[in-house]
Amino acid sequence: MNNDKSKTAEEQNYHKLQQKKELKRPVILNCFKAFFVGGFICLIGQVITTFYIYFFDFTEQTAGNPTVATIIFFTMLLTGFGLYDKLGQFAGAGSAVPVTGFGNAVISTAIEHRTEGFILGVGSNMFKLAGSVIVYGVFSAFIIAIIKTLFMKWMG
Amino acid sequence: MFTNKPVIISTGTVGGPMEAKGKIPEAFDLLHDDQWLEQDSFEKAQQLLLEQAIDITVNKSPIEKEQVEFFLGGDLINQITPTTLALKSEDIGYFGLFNACATSTEGLALAALMINNQAANYVMTGTASHNAATERQYRYPTEYGSQKPPTAQWTVTGAGCAIIAQQGSGPVITSATIGKVVDMGLTDPFNMGGAMAPAAVDTIMTHLKERNLSPSYYDLIITGDLGKVGRESSLELLNQKGIHIRKEQYVDCGLSIYKREQPILAGASGTASSAIGIYGYYIDQIRKGNIKKILAVATGALHSPLTVQQKNSIPCIAHAVAIEAGSDKS
Amino acid sequence: MIFFWAFLVGGLICVIGQILMDVFKLTPAHTLTALVVLGAIMDGFNLYEPLIDFAGAGATVPITSFGNSLVHGAMAEAEKHGLIGVVTGMFEVTSSGISAAIIFGVIGAILFKPKG
Numbered sequence: 001m002n003n004d005k006s007k008t009a010e011e012q013n014y015h016k017l018q019q020k021k022e023l024k025r026p027v028i029l030n031c032f033k034a035f036f037v038g039g040f041i042c043l044i045g046q047v048i049t050t051f052y053i054y055f056f057d058f059t060e061q062t063a064g065n066p067t068v069a070t071i072i073f074f075t076m077l078l079t080g081f082g083l084y085d086k087l088g089q090f091a092g093a094g095s096a097v098p099v100t101g102f103g104n105a106v107i108s109t110a111i112e113h114r115t116e117g118f119i120l121g122v123g124s125n126m127f128k129l130a131g132s133v134i135v136y137g138v139f140s141a142f143i144i145a146i147i148k149t150l151f152m153k154w155m156g
Numbered sequence: 157m158f159t160n161k162p163v164i165i166s167t168g169t170v171g172g173p174m175e176a177k178g179k180i181p182e183a184f185d186l187l188h189d190d191q192w193l194e195q196d197s198f199e200k201a202q203q204l205l206l207e208q209a210i211d212i213t214v215n216k217s218p219i220e221k222e223q224v225e226f227f228l229g230g231d232l233i234n235q236i237t238p239t240t241l242a243l244k245s246e247d248i249g250y251f252g253l254f255n256a257c258a259t260s261t262e263g264l265a266l267a268a269l270m271i272n273n274q275a276a277n278y279v280m281t282g283t284a285s286h287n288a289a290t291e292r293q294y295r296y297p298t299e300y301g302s303q304k305p306p307t308a309q310w311t312v313t314g315a316g317c318a319i320i321a322q323q324g325s326g327p328v329i330t331s332a333t334i335g336k337v338v339d340m341g342l343t344d345p346f347n348m349g350g351a352m353a354p355a356a357v358d359t360i361m362t363h364l365k366e367r368n369l370s371p372s373y374y375d376l377i378i379t380g381d382l383g384k385v386g387r388e389s390s391l392e393l394l395n396q397k398g399i400h401i402r403k404e405q406y407v408d409c410g411l412s413i414y415k416r417e418q419p420i421l422a423g424a425s426g427t428a429s430s431a432i433g434i435y436g437y438y439i440d441q442i443r444k445g446n447i448k449k450i451l452a453v454a455t456g457a458l459h460s461p462l463t464v465q466q467k468n469s470i471p472c473i474a475h476a477v478a479i480e481a482g483s484d485k486s
Numbered sequence: 487m488i489f490f491w492a493f494l495v496g497g498l499i500c501v502i503g504q505i506l507m508d509v510f511k512l513t514p515a516h517t518l519t520a521l522v523v524l525g526a527i528m529d530g531f532n533l534y535e536p537l538i539d540f541a542g543a544g545a546t547v548p549i550t551s552f553g554n555s556l557v558h559g560a561m562a563e564a565e566k567h568g569l570i571g572v573v574t575g576m577f578e579v580t581s582s583g584i585s586a587a588i589i590f591g592v593i594g595a596i597l598f599k600p601k602g
Contacts, residue, residue: 011341014393018342018350021389023306023422027508030303034504035497038548042496045543046489064538064546064555065582071547072583076590079299082601088301089419093503095301096514097521098496098547103587104301105514110591112297112600115197122595126588129300132515133549134584137522138576141556144530145572148557149564192599288600298600302514303507344511 030092037087037094045071045098068099075103080111105130157331157367162271163482165324168213169436170205171428172313174287178414183436184314185212191288191313199238202231202286202315205428206242209282209315217319222247224319225276228263229283230254231427232290232311239284248280257352257381258335258456259283260316260431261475265332267320268477274322282317282435285426294345294461307347309383309425312413316431318439327442328482332475333363337458339471345457345464349386349410349422352455355472356382357393359453363476364399371401374478375447378438380430380454381410383423409433409454430454442481449480488542495537495544518549525553529561555580 048070052063078084084104088095095101109128113121127134169184176187186208193201206229214221227243230236230253243250255262263281270276288298290311296302320329338355356379364371371377382390387408394401409430410423434452441447455474463470499521506517525548528534534554538545545551556576563575577584 008341014340014354015342017389017392018347018385021385021392022347022350023385025305025508027505030508031501031504034500038500038503039493039497039544042541042544042547043489043493045496045547046492049543049546060539060542064551067543067546068583069586072586072590076594079301080594080598082299084301085299089303091301092303093507093517094497094500096303096507096518097500097503097549099549099552099583101301101514101518102549102552102583103590104299106587106591107594108297108299108301108600110595111299111598112292114595114599115199118592118595122592126591129296129515130518130587132519133522133552136519137526137553137556140523140526141553141560141576142572144526144557145560145564145576146569148530148561149569149572198600292600 033090034092034094037091038097041095041098041100071099072103075100076107079104079107084108102130102133158268158272158329160272160274160322161328161330161482162268162320162322163324163326163328164318164439164479165321165326166213166217167316167318167435167439168209168216169316169432170209170212170314171432172287174310174418175312175314175413175432178418180413180437183432183440185216191286198286198289198292199233202233202284202289203238203242205286205313205315206239206282206284209284209317210242210246210280213280213282213317213319218324219278219319224248224278224280226251226270226279228253228266228279228281230259231283232256232285233293238289242284255473255475256456256458257425257427257430258454258473258475259427260380260434261452261454261477264318264320264329264452264477265334265475268329268332271320271322278319278321280317280319282315283427283431284315285311285313285428287311287313287426290426304421305346306421307344307349307385308421309348309381309410309423310414310420311426312424312428312432314428314432316428316435318435326482327439327479330478330480331367332477333359333366335359335474335476337471337473339469341469343464343467343469345459345470347385348425348457348470349381349383350389351470352457352472352474353382353386353390353393355474356386356390356453356455357397359474359476360394360451361397361399363451371399371405374449374451375405376438377401377406377451378434378453379408380433381423381425382408382455383410383425385422386455387411412437439479442479445481449478452477452479491541492544495541496547499548499550521548521550522553525550526557529554529557552580552583
């Protein structure tokens with residue numbers, strides 16, 4: 001019993017030492033980089049959306065769909081040519097949070113697992129990283145929509 | 157203690173493109189400019205790296221491949237398959253090892269033990285690692301844009317082998333200390349250096365105590381891949397426990413292989429980090445006469461992607477092998 | 487003007503993500519999941535559509551809009567068909583992102599090799 005306690009004390013000591021020695025993440029700098037890259041990607045998205053509204057028959061509500069598809073197309077090019085991972089290291093959430101991040105998560109996994117074949121490799125593994133976004137997006141939307149529908153019914 | 161003084165009669169090292177641009181390209185016998193090595197997969201490339209290292213090591217030695225009786229080695233990939241597949245075309249008894257990045261000294265220690273007890277005449281040990289193969293298994297697909305923290309390390313693409321014999325010319329293994337599993341409760345797989353430092357400290361202390369030596373006995377105490385964070389943490393821990401090692405005396409293979417401008421964050425890692433550093437560079441320094449006695453302490457982080465997801469902490473290990481300059485024995 | 491707001495709002499949502507990753511030490515998967523759920527909750531309170539009107543792509547491009555679209559689709563169908571609409575309507579508005587990702591994923595796997 002005593003041995004356990006002293007071990008945890010030694011562990012705690014070491015954890016404190018680690019906190020000191022650990023190279024700290026440059027949080028402020030990362031936030032700036034994320035802000036600029038993320039904002040820039042959304043800006044490009046706005047250009048694309050405007051393009052689709054004026055040159056095709058999309059409205060402001062529906063132009064979101066082809067915009068997302070176009071952005072994911074460009075993400076495929078960046079990922080395929082080996083540029084996206086460098087962007088990701090630089091921008092962090094700036095590239096992960098826009099739909100580029102979702103696209104990259106699916107496409108990079110697909111490309112990586114080609115060595116295991118298209119069915120078992122590419123097909124089965126494609127949503128390894130992006131799956132939770134879809135799963136919990138759908139599930140939370142389910143809960144929220146049910147609550148909201150019941151709430152509205154109850155309000156008359 | 158190895159009273160019969162097993163001799164390292166030959167070593168061979170192979171490296172990839174990042175290593176070719178690094179600090180010690182002269183430590184490699186063979187360098188590649190492409191990490192695929194014209195293979196279909198990164199794992200096959202890793203296998204080829206080991207095969208090449210084995211061939212080079214035999215070619216540089218005074219013996220023929222048929223004389224090698226045993227091979228001890230392993231790597232980071234699941235079920236150490238690249239190592240096994242590399243050995244399938246050889247007619248050598250195979251001991252597969254898994255100690256993550258500490259495999260190089262584990263193999264060296266066991267090989268020395270076998271030679272010392274005259275269980276064999278010639279034993280080879282070696283390991284290989286490949287950056288992309290390791291990334292895709294332990295972390296993320298290589299094209300994934302995640303942001304690695306500054307404590308993360310870069311896995312070396314390369315391989316290193318050594319042949320140990322009962323007699324011959326070359327540096328001599330005088331003793332080894334086998335480490336125990338040390339787990340200080342750290343859970344961040346992107347900070348392996350920090351997790352491994354206590355294991356290195358534990359093994360170094362045990363070695364010095366059992367052999368009744370002070371750290372100044374060795375010209376250099378070399379760790380495998382502690383990186384910036386691990387090296388500082390372990391130096392501080394050693395100081396706290398009363399062992400004072402001079403900074404110049406305490407080197408890390410992880411910090412020796414690449415130039416600072418390369419995108420390696422906290423340092424190099426991977427089984428090949430210590431293998432190339434120890435077998436390639438530092439043993440070469442002993443052969444050239446620049447240093448006489450080293451204590452090579454490779455460290456390994458023994459986690460798997462599964463244990464991390466299951467919220468386990470990272471158990472680590474370190475094995476120390478003392479290598480000294482030998483005289484010609486025949 | 488909408489270009490400016492697209493940049494600003496999009497950038498800010500990314501900063502929220504960066505803080506989740508750096509300060510709370512969440513993995514990218516955890517962070518994105520949290521943001522999707524946030525988007526869904528915001529639409530639950532009818533807060534996301536006004537954000538889209540205000541910031542355009544600054545709100546439709548980040549992953550939060552995926553949560554918003556899912557709730558929107560579910561609600562639209564629920565208004566027509568009652569509770570079962572929540573399940574049947576969910577992907578009506580939002581299939582573009584997932585379809586594109588799958589399609590370009592397969593194309594990518596055919597065309598490209600990982601660069602490491």
